[in-house]
Amino acid sequence: MxxxxxxxxxxHSSMGDFIKCPRSYYLHNMYKDPKTGHKVSIVNPHMSLGVAVHEVLEGLADFPADTRMDRDILALYDAGWKKVSGKKGGFTSDEEEAEFKARGKVMLEKVMNDPRFLVNKCIKLPQDKMPCNxxxxxxxxxxxxGLVDWIEYLPDTDSLHIIDFKTGKNEEKDGSLxxxxxxxxxxxxxxKRKxxxxxxxYLESDKLVEKELPDIENARRDVLEIAMKVKEARDVAKRDGFEKTFVCPQGAYNPETKDGGCNNCRPYEFILNSDSLVEFVGVGGFNQDMYILKK
Ligand code: SF4
Structure with missing residues (x-):
């Protein structure tokens, strides 16, 4: 067994980190603060906006299709926003927070105006305390x-339509896993169903983009190929040490000069080096120590 x-x-996110860079993978997914035993994470306004909007939309799947849109969606958003409000959401001023919150409100108003498949039957994958796995x-x-944002049931073909909600401006790249x-x-x-x-x-532009489905065996092969590389790197790290294995290809970060690496990992390097450029703002829902990057 x-x-x-x-x-x-x-x-998706851990393999994305790994594809980007090995040290990025290590810092985002493996490193634990020796003092707290927690993983660490940098929170930012874009992430918080995504969390708050996703929570409202995904929560609608708990209600019957025919009354789903009777909910007071903006009141749900207001209530959910409290979890990301202030520094713990990565906001460094009231103005910045108000601007991001308003963006989410506009997205939800567009959804309320034209909810598309949200009024149709949907299914949820079985899940316990962990994400579906x-x-x-x-x-x-x-x-x-991983978590699939929404799965619409298509009665005509007795099949499924998978949907990912996007709160960011950037379109998902071709070749994404x-x-x-x-x-x-x-x-x-x-x-039961295919x-x-x-x-x-894309909620900001209210654009629905249908994508070609990958072949399932090709999907399995491509995902397993990356997953095996992650596993191999972790095995090497166990043998040779994490700092020797997960090295930045652009040169190690130097805490004295603050040179080395790139912006993707630098905030995490600040955390590792107790730099005053980052500030601890609390412990998150996955027991991770959350920090913000000071401006
Ligand atoms: S600092 Fe940049 S180049 Fe270096 S590991 Fe991180 S993402 Fe890669």
Whole structure:
């Protein structure tokens, strides 16, 4: 029987970090503060906006399709926003917070105006305290986990439509592992029906973009290939040490001169070096120590 606790867990974001850079993967997904034993994370306004809007929209799946849009969506948003308000959401001024909150409100008003498939039947994948997950490879003890934002049920074909809500301005790049991962999660955790459609909903521009579904076997091959590289790197790190394995290809960060690396990892290097450029703002929902980057 494989042991889930010793397995390597991979997700869209952790593999994305790994593809970007090995040290980025280490800092975002493995490093734990020796004093608290917690992972660390930098919070920022864009992330908080995404969390607050996603929470409202994904929460609608708990209600029956025909009365779903009767909810007071803006009141739900106001209530949920409290969790990300202030420094713990990465906001450094009231003006900045008000600007981001207003952006989310406009997105939700557009959804209320034209809820599209949100008024149709949907399904949810089985989940306990952890995000949805399954063994991508029992042989290699690798678990793939993630959350699909919305899964519409398509009665005409008795199949599924997977949707990802986007609160950012940037379009998902071609070659992203997001849809392959969603497809694999649905295939493993909802055996009854196949996924036949996939879309990104860009909430700011209110644009729904249908994407071609990847072939399931190609999706499995591509995701496993990256996941195996992650596992191999972790195995090497266990043997040779994390700092020797997960090195920045642009040169190690120098805390004296603050040179080295790039902006992607630098805020995390500030945390590791107790730099005054970052400020601790609390412990997050996944027990991670949260910091903001001071301006
Ligand atoms: S600092 Fe930049 S280049 Fe270096 S590991 Fe991080 S993301 Fe990669």
């Amino acid at each position: 494989p042991d889930k606790y010793s397995a390597v867990w991979v997700s 399954f063994y991508l490879s029992e042989e290699h003890n690798i678990i793939l986990n 997001q849809l392959p991962i969603y497809l694999l999660l649905c295939d493993a955790l909802h055996k 996924v036949t459609k996939a879309s990104y909903w």
